[in-house]
Amino acid sequence: MKPEILFLKQEDVIKAGLLDMKMVLAETEKTFKMIGQNQIINPTKVFMGMPSNENWDSYCMSMPAYIGGDVDTAGFKWAAESKANAQLEGVPYGIDIVILSDPKTVFPKAILDGTITTAMRTSATAGVMAKYNALKGTKVACLVGAGVIGRTMIMAMMEAVPTLEKIHMVDLVKEKAEGLAKEFDGKIKVIPYTDVKEAVKDAQLLVTETTSRKPFIKKEWLKPNMTVIQMEGQSCEEDILLTADRVVLDNWSQMSHLVGILVHEMYEAGKLKKEDIVELPEMVNGVQVRQNEDQFVYCGSAGVGSVDIAIAAKLYENAKKMGIGQKLNLWDNPLWV
Ligand SMILES: NC(=O)c1ccc[n+]([C@@H]2O[C@H](COP(=O)([O-])OP(=O)(O)OC[C@H]3O[C@@H](n4cnc5c(N)ncnc54)[C@H](O)[C@@H]3O)[C@@H](O)[C@H]2O)c1
Structure with a gap:
């Protein structure tokens, strides 16, 4: 044979x-x-x-x-x-x-x-997290990182959050955010930004997919009851995860051991334990992550x-x-x- x-x-x-x-x-x-x-x-x-x-x-x-x-x-x-x-x-x-x-x-x-x-499934994983955890009636999402995954992230959020009306797309390189705004013209309103603090102001959902190697998003820029989905290792400052009411991660054993990512650093420093989090497979099988509309929910993924x-x-x-x-x-x- x-x-x-x-x-x-x-x-x-x-x-x-x-x-x-x-x-x-x-x-x-x-x-x-x-x-x-x-x-x-x-x-x-x-x-x-x-x-x-x-x-x-x-x-x-x-x-x-x-x-x-x-x-x-x-x-x-x-x-x-x-x-x-x-x-x-x-x-x-x-x-x-x-x-x-x-x-x-x-x-x-x-x-x-x-x-x-990879790009499609990464954004779809964020989409599943958003489907279960976005605040009811979410209209504005702030997406940070207008690269390959930024593009598929727009596709995933449009599908997973049907109430979405507007996406604030942030990138260090303005032309990249402008490019995606043009590409999705007629499908959803995408507004380009370079400043996360400004872009996230009236958003109910924040999703990050940058290539940053150090944290730059501050807790004080965010609403007390929003949903944050971090799809790379380093963009949110530690406070965002530390003070979240509920945390869901795609795979605890993997994320707690992957060198260079926030979850691993917090685990090593004794600031995050398995008992503090829900895993994504548990969530889709019935464990509720967001329990009310007042909670601040953090979702993280390293990919499975x-x-x-x-x-x-x-x-x-x-x-x-x-x-x-x-x-x-x-x-x-x-x-x-
Ligand atoms: N969780 C997962 O399963 C998974 C899977 C694949 C990739 N990723 C991660 O997703 C990230 C994006 O990957 P990609 O292929 O889209 O890369 P890309 O290079 O196509 O896009 C990244 C974008 O982020 C922008 N950026 C970098 N630092 C920034 C900052 N401080 N503020 C705003 N924008 C910034 C860049 O200008 C670029 O446009 C990478 O970190 C990658 O490791 C995660």
């Missing part, structure tokens, strides 16, 4: 439906439900910073998962980011690939571009590989039905068997 691998480049995964945020949100929520119901094996990521984990210029990270239930797929995302890429025209900051394997035969069955999947694998599995099935992608063989005749 020859393992036949379907190679899906970025254009193929897009053809297979990746930009459908409604689908990605549904798959993301379903995956977190399955994690909570022990249908998924989701080992902790292995992070390899170069030249060092503490002071990386670039990193590669391995994210394996097995998805049970009706999905029944093993897989692995090789996620990577490079600071240098942020300065290069036409090159993404993060570049990811996904490999899917048959869980019984362990035959590799697909290799897919995972870069846009099983969500990438679940979405990749869906795209693979779609691609097979559509007959797209390039077929590859791992061998013609395997040696020494």
Whole structure:
């Protein structure tokens, strides 16, 4: 038998439906439900910073998962980011690939571009957090970071918070926020800003997706009962998490051990314990995070590989039905068997 691998480049995964945020949100929520119901094996990521984990210029990270239930797929995302890429025209900051394997035969069955999947699922994770925790009738959201994930974050918030009327989009580089405002013209009102303090003033929801390596958002800029969703390691000052009434994180064991992120620093300093937080799989299986409209709710995420694998599995099935992608063989005749 020859393992036949379907190679899906970025254009193929897009053809297979990746930009459908409604689908990605549904798959993301379903995956977190399955994690909570022990249908998924989701080992902790292995992070390899170069030249060092503490002071990386670039990193590669391995994210394996097995998805049970009706999905029944093993897989692995090789996620990577490079600071240098942020300065290069036409090159993404993060570049990811996904490999899917048959869980019984362990035959590799697909290799897919995972870069846009990462952006879609990251924003969908924030979308699930917003769906459950945004204040009722939220009209204004402030989004910080108008990059790749900033764009998919607009898509996710439009879908997850149907009452949303306006997005205040902040970026250090004004042209990036202006670019997204133009791109979403006619779909939702996006107003560009460079100053978070000004942009967050009348927002009920704050979502961050910057490449900042140090905190810059202050608690005193925020309303006492809003929802904050932090999708990267360092943007909110510690006070924001420390004084939150309720905290939800996508994966405690991962976030408490990931060097360089706020949750890890607070855990190491003894300021945050597992008992202080709800995990996202618990939340989608019924544990209420926001209990009333007066609470300040903090949501944090470092990303969970099983969500990438679940979405990749869906795209693979779609691609097979559509007959797209390039077929590859791992061998013609395997040696020494
Ligand atoms: N939680 C997750 O699952 C997950 C997954 C993937 C990426 N991320 C994180 O999301 C972040 C964004 O990734 P991306 O691919 O969109 O990067 P990107 O380079 O495309 O965009 C980042 C944007 O943030 C802006 N920015 C940086 N510092 C800022 C500041 N202080 N104030 C305002 N804007 C600022 C930059 O100008 C840039 O436009 C990264 O930190 C990445 O690690 C999180």
